[in-house]
Amino acid sequence: MELLKDLYSPIFFERFIHFVKEKYPAFDGERFRSSIYDDNWDQEAFKQRMRHITRSLTETLPPSYPEALEVLAAVAPQCRGVEYLFFPDFIELNGLGSYELSMEFLQIFTPYSSSEFAVRPFLLQEPGRTLEHMKQWARHENEHIRRLASEGCRPRLPWASNLPALRKDPRPILPILETLKEDPSEYVRKSVANNLNDISKDHPELVLVLAKGWYGKTTATNWIVKHGCRSLLKKGDSRALSLFGYEENRSVSVHGLDVKIGSIAAGENLEFSFRLMNESEDIQALRIDYEIGYRKKNGTLAPKRFKLTEKPFGPGTHPLVKRHSFKLLTTRTYYAGEHEVRILVNGTPMAAVSFEFTG
Known part of the structure; x- marks a missing residue:
């Protein structure tokens, strides 16, 4: 399996050096290449390699920060994708002392390789000024720049530096999200939803109030609210469930929960089935979740x-089957022993069964 860091291959660098030399013939490609392949390169992960490339560019582009940015801006349209995140990273590393120029070029680079990570040190250094800039970005004609306004200030953005002030009080973010909540671009709306979901983990009440105000306006806004409340829904928050029509269970039960094979090994699938019974005479909106109780090293679960499914269920019995993979993951360690699968309906635990994981 190719790792993300392996995007930085010798072929990649040859192509990049060619792009730069076309716009800046004085670029010392050999010096740049030698700086890349030092004693640490093989051990570095993706983000470490990205910063490594940024440092090498800092050594080989013009020493003048404005001139170096002009070279990168000339090359940027040929350099699109996650592997080119070192373009905005160049600003993060070198541009904190040149605020206006740096913000201008973060905007220039973001359509090619997102500036969502590089803008965060500016939010830490000058939060009020940067948020005002981002409010302007939220009204830009380019969807990539509008998305940067939302994505860059996410309180829990993965891979990114922390924003403790906005995690503590996310209210300064809300005007940006208000501007973008009916954005024509799905790409932007998804960022708004992810920002809301981040906020909900620390301030559920704030998101629930906002969600009630937004829900029911448009189809697009309904999707944002639903996706933005996904962590609250997954936790079984009764207020979030109620907002989307998932009320307390009325005459609903789960029967016959069973695993197809009582013992599975790493790389195999756990298959379980059960019968959901709606004993009322009404159609009910139900969200069906399941929990896997993974055994920890200390023996606890x-x-x-x-999420298994969410939809209206008519009166009667509804058979449900699910396969859950136990493939090996770098993000999870499995321990042999008894595990558990549990079924929840609208946030309420309804049934559980044990199974053995052999390792």
Whole structure:
């Protein structure tokens, strides 16, 4: 399996050096290449390699920060994708002392390789000024720049530096999200939803109030609210469930929960089935989740919740089957022993069964 860091291959660098030399013939490609392949390169992960490339560019582009930015801006349209995140990273590393120029070029680079990570040190250094800039970005004609306004200030953006002030009080973010909540671009709306979901993990009340105000306006806004409340829904928050029509269970039960094979090994699938019974005479909106109780090293179980389905269920019996993969992951360590699968309906635990994981 190719790792993300392997995008930085010798072929990649040859192509990049060619692009730069076309716009800046004085570029010392050999010096740049030698700086890349030092004693640390092989051990570095993706983000470490990205910063490594940024440092090498700093050594080989013009020493004048404005001139170096002009070279990168000339090359940027040929350099699109996650592997070119070192373009905005060049600003993060070198541009904190040149605020206006840096913000201008973060905007220039973001359509090619997102500036969502590089803008965060500016939010830490000058939060009020940078948020005002981002409010302007939220009204830009380019969807990539509008998305940067939302994505860059996410309180819990993965891979990114922390924003403790906005995690503590995310209200300064809300005007940006208000501007973008009916954005024509799905790409932007998804960022708004992810920002809301981040906020909900520390300030559920704030998101629930906002969600009630937004829900029911448009189809696009309804999707944002639903996706933005996904962590609250997964936790079984009764207020979030109620907002989307998932009320407390009325005459609903789960029967016959069973695993197809009582013992599975790493790389295999756990298959389980059960019957959901709606004993009322009404159609009911139900969200069905399941939890896998993973055995920890100390022998206790750590439940992780997953969505199975959500839809209206008519009166009567509804058979449901699910396969859950136990493929090996770098993000999870499996321990042999008894595990558990549990079924929840609208946030309420309804049934559980044990199974053995052999390792």
